Amino acid sequence: MPPPADIVKVAIEWPGAFPKLMEIDQKKPLSAIIKEVCDGWSLVNHEYYALQHADSSNFYITEKNRNEIKNGAILRLTTSPAQNAQQLHERIQSSSMDAKLEALKDLASYSRDVTFAQEFINLDGISLLTQMVESGTDFGDMLSFTLTAFVELMDHGIVSWDTFSVAFIKKIASYVNKFAADISILQRSLAILESMVLNSHELYQKVAQEITIGQLIPHLQGTDQEIQTYTIAVINALFLKAPDDKRQEMANILAQKQLRAIILTNVIRAQRAINNEMAHQLYVLQVLTFNLLEDRMMTKMDPQDQAQRDIIFELRRIAFDAESEPNNSSGSIEKRKSMYTRDYKKLGFINHVNPAMDFTQTPPGMLALDNMLYFAKHHQDPYIRIVLENSSREDKHECPFGRSSIELTKMLCEILKVGELPSETCNDFHPMFFTHDRSFEEFFCICIQLLNKTWKEMRATSEDFNKVMQVVKEQIMRALTTKPSSLDQFKSKLQNLSYTEILKIRQSERMNQEDFQSRPILELKEKIQPEILELIKQQRLNRLVEGTCFRKLNSRRRQDKFWYCRLSPNHKVLHYGDLEESPQGEVPHDSLQDKLPVADIKAVVTGKDCPHMKEKGALKQNKEVLELAFSILYDSNGQLNFIAPDKHEYCIWTDGLNALLGKDMMSDLTRNDLDTLLNMEIKLRLLDLENIQIPDAPPPIPKEPSNYDFVYDCN
Numbered sequence: 009m010p011p012p013a014d015i016v017k018v019a020i021e022w023p024g025a026f027p028k029l030m031e032i033d034q035k036k037p038l039s040a041i042i043k044e045v046c047d048g049w050s051l052v053n054h055e056y057y058a059l060q061h062a063d064s065s066n067f068y069i070t071e072k073n074r075n076e077i078k079n080g081a082i083l084r085l086t087t088s089p090a091q092n093a094q095q096l097h098e099r100i101q102s103s104s105m106d107a108k109l110e111a112l113k114d115l116a117s118y119s120r121d122v123t124f125a126q127e128f129i130n131l132d133g134i135s136l137l138t139q140m141v142e143s144g145t146d147f148g149d150m151l152s153f154t155l156t157a158f159v160e161l162m163d164h165g166i167v168s169w170d171t172f173s174v175a176f177i178k179k180i181a182s183y184v185n186k187f188a189a190d191i192s193i194l195q196r197s198l199a200i201l202e203s204m205v206l207n208s209h210e211l212y213q214k215v216a217q218e219i220t221i222g223q224l225i226p227h228l229q230g231t232d233q234e235i236q237t238y239t240i241a242v243i244n245a246l247f248l249k250a251p252d253d254k255r256q257e258m259a260n261i262l263a264q265k266q267l268r269a270i271i272l273t274n275v276i277r278a279q280r281a282i283n284n285e286m287a288h289q290l291y292v293l294q295v296l297t298f299n300l301l302e303d304r305m306m307t308k309m310d311p312q313d314q315a316q317r318d319i320i321f322e323l324r325r326i327a328f329d330a331e332s333e334p335n336n337s338s339g340s341i342e343k344r345k346s347m348y349t350r351d352y353k354k355l356g357f358i359n360h361v362n363p364a365m366d367f368t369q370t371p372p373g374m375l376a377l378d379n380m381l382y383f384a385k386h387h388q389d390p391y392i393r394i395v396l397e398n399s400s401r402e403d404k405h406e407c408p409f410g411r412s413s414i415e416l417t418k419m420l421c422e423i424l425k426v427g428e429l430p431s432e433t434c435n436d437f438h439p440m441f442f443t444h445d446r447s448f449e450e451f452f453c454i455c456i457q458l459l460n461k462t463w464k465e466m467r468a469t470s471e472d473f474n475k476v477m478q479v480v481k482e483q484i485m486r487a488l489t490t491k492p493s494s495l496d497q498f499k500s501k502l503q504n505l506s507y508t509e510i511l512k513i514r515q516s517e518r519m520n521q522e523d524f525q526s527r528p529i530l531e532l533k534e535k536i537q538p539e540i541l542e543l544i545k546q547q548r549l550n551r552l553v554e555g556t557c558f559r560k561l562n563s564r565r566r567q568d569k570f571w572y573c574r575l576s577p578n579h580k581v582l583h584y585g586d587l588e589e590s591p592q593g594e595v596p597h598d599s600l601q602d603k604l605p606v607a608d609i610k611a612v613v614t615g616k617d618c619p620h621m622k623e624k625g626a627l628k629q630n631k632e633v634l635e636l637a638f639s640i641l642y643d644s645n646g647q648l649n650f651i652a653p654d655k656h657e658y659c660i661w662t663d664g665l666n667a668l669l670g671k672d673m674m675s676d677l678t679r680n681d682l683d684t685l686l687n688m689e690i691k692l693r694l695l696d697l698e699n700i701q702i703p704d705a706p707p708p709i710p711k712e713p714s715n716y717d718f719v720y721d722c723n
Contacts, residue, residue: 016077021062021084022049038071045085058088068123076585076601092118093127097136105150112153119160129166134158138176148190151183155196162203169207174214177204181218184227191232198227198238205245212249219246221261228270233286236275240289243267247296248430252303259300263445272442287435294437295430301448302427304375305417309367316374319381320363324351326384327395354399356408366410371426372417380413382449383456390453394460404470407463409456411473416455419481420448423488431632433559433651439493450495455484458502465507479510486513532693533686540685544678548664553577556657557590558650572600573650579668581605582640584648608642612665620649638662 014034019027028048032041039055046054059069062082068089069077077083087095096118099111118124137158140146146154162169183197201219204211219242227239243262250258262268271293275286282290309316328351349360357363367377384391398406421427441447459480468476487501555574572595573584585600615621618639633651636658640648652658659677666673 017079018081018083020045025049038074056088056091057085059083060086067121070123078601089124089127093124093131097131097133109150112150116153116156119157122164125161125164126166129161134161134167141179142175152192155193159196159199169204169211177214178218184219185223191235194235195238198242202242202245205249216246221265225265225270229274237286237289240293244289244292244296256300268442268445276439276442284435287437291434291437292430294441298424298426298448301375304378305371305373305421305426307374308370309364309374311362311364317364319377323355323380323384326388327355327392355395355410357410366414371421372414376414376417379417379449379452383453387453390457405467407460412459413456415477416459420452434632438491440495440498443494454495454499458483462507479507482510529690532690536686536689540682544681545667548660548667549579551660552664554594604642604648606668609640609669611641612638613641614638614662618649619647
């Protein structure tokens with residue numbers, strides 16, 4: 009007979025004694041089990057002892073996590089968290105430097121355990137560590153272990169960041185300059201500064217006064233990618249938390265310090281692969297930089313503002329090479345108005361009389377006018393060619409430059425998600441945007457020339473405007489997915505994506521998803537659909553049985569923590585548990601400590617309805633994370649919170665969980681799979697196979713020919 013589910017067989021160690029083999033009854037109180045172990049070794053005061061895992065984690069076993077104990081686990085009897093915290097609290101104040109160093113090393117290790125951390129914090133341990141840092145007497149390994157312990161303790165979220173003094177912040181900021189050669193101290197100092205900025209508005213202001221971009225830049229010029237990652241993370245945090253009126257000022261400082269060029273040379277084009285965390289930080293910097301455009305994007309043009317009207321006049325002057333006329337020039341005002349109206353029509357504005365009215369829609373607002381002026385001034389030849397080429401056409405095939413620029417700017421803002429907060433999970437940065445100080449404007453200049461080229465290839469008229477914009481968007485999106493390393497490479501990718509090529513791609517895709525709309529076919533589809541849905545359901549459940557690795561999100565994203573969840577083969581239990589690192593394959597059921605019976609699941613919720621999406625945080629409420637979030641609600645108000653690694657896994661899991669609960673699978677993936685499989689099945693059934701016998705075995709391979717004289721040698 010198999011052992012009862014509540015009995016776990018373990019080995020328990022005690023220094024200087026032979027390990028004990030023991031059966032632990034999970035129904036018994038933990039204190040009773042510890043007393044039993046202590047009695048076996050004749051140890052008194054069992055309340056001063058505790059059990060911990062004997063692996064590298066050394067985590068304490070508590071009533072909350074005791075279900076994580078597996079059969080065959082090796083445990084260790086050790087001093088209780090409270091006793092250990094008390095002893096370490098005293099040891100780190102030792103007058104002996106060697107004893108103090110050893111104590112701080114142990115503290116840095118134990119602080120990863122939330123049970124120990126709570127006890128140490130209860131002894132006002134955080135204050136003791138900050139006093140040690142402020143005193144400035146510790147250096148080298150001693151300081152490194154002190155900062156490591158501090159970071160680990162704060163990471164549990166038990167203590168508020170608002171409680172720290174200016175003296176402590178000054179000290180941490182000074183380490184960023186002073187200990188550039190000591191990687192561990194520098195790394196932890198940068199991590200502390202980032203957490204301070206992200207978690208407290210008051211601390212942001214204090215940190216911003218103590219640390220300058222100029223002090224951070226040198227750390228990007230080194231070769232350690234982890235230090236570079238932490239440095240960009242601090243810059244991003246300062247950028248993200250800066251008040252609106254300070255962001256542009258900070259962007260100007262970054263430009264003066266040539267941050268973009270330094271990142272391009274020392275990070276993006278360095279001779280090493282960019283890891284996921286660095287890719288994420290570069291993506292965040294890219295998003296925050298483009299978000300500076302939001303103000304102009306949401307600013308309407310004031311038709312009465314002479315300075316803004318002068319920009320439109322400058323566009324006209326550059327295009328038609330007409331010298332600005334002084335106010336007392338000859339010719340009537342009416343004649344000049346008539347000439348301007350004619351020119352504004354040639355420039356492609358909708359409102360020929362007062363083009364300023366074209367820029368009153370937000371988005372793209374004044375950003376469109378900024379782009380047009382940049383194109384006219386910095387790419388004057390292509391600008392003049394496009395305007396004159398289209399203004400000379402009388403066959404209604406002219407491409408309206410003004411209207412096109414406004415709609416294109418709006419489209420580019422949508423593609424780059426200008427104004428949206430960065431996602432916590434996205435790594436999607438584009439190297440080409442780090443190759444130019446005015447990358448958005450240059451991006452526009454390439455795309456407006458593409459739009460004009462595509463317009464000509466399509467022989468479009470004004471009625472086809474929206475069709476052209478759809479094709480241009482497809483061209484841009486397809487080129488961006490290849491991640492071009494420079495703007496020139498992006499331009500050459502677009503050259504290969506002509507309108508003819510887009511038509512070929514569309515034709516190919518259309519043939520693959522041919523649609524049959526006749527009534528007999530629709531009836532056949534209706535008949536086949538239930539078995540196809542059952543097939544999809546089985547595939548989803550099989551994927552849940554294989555399981556997925558999910559990442560835990562916390563305030564310090566670089567410390568990637570993983571957990572794995574999978575469904576039992578009999579579809580009755582969900583097994584899940586934490587992992588040290590991302591697995592290379594499937595994780596066995598018996599290595600996952602926690603279980604959740606499917607019968608206990610009450611509901612599956614997604615997006616904003618998830619408990620972990622209702623928390624307040626700098627980056628929590630953003631669209632991408634919301635689209636990947638789902639939660640399982642089960643008995644006793646329990647919840648299991650997920651953030652899927654991508655949209656595909658999100659669809660797999662939400663479909664699978666809904667199938668387990670007997671609900672419909674409603675994801676986009678299910679709709680696509682259903683369409684694909686239905687069309688394939690219908691095509692197979694419509695094949696003319698009457699009176700054709702399909703053999704069970706493949707036909708035999710024919711004998712080799714007696715000679716190969718029929719083979720023609722091209723050489």
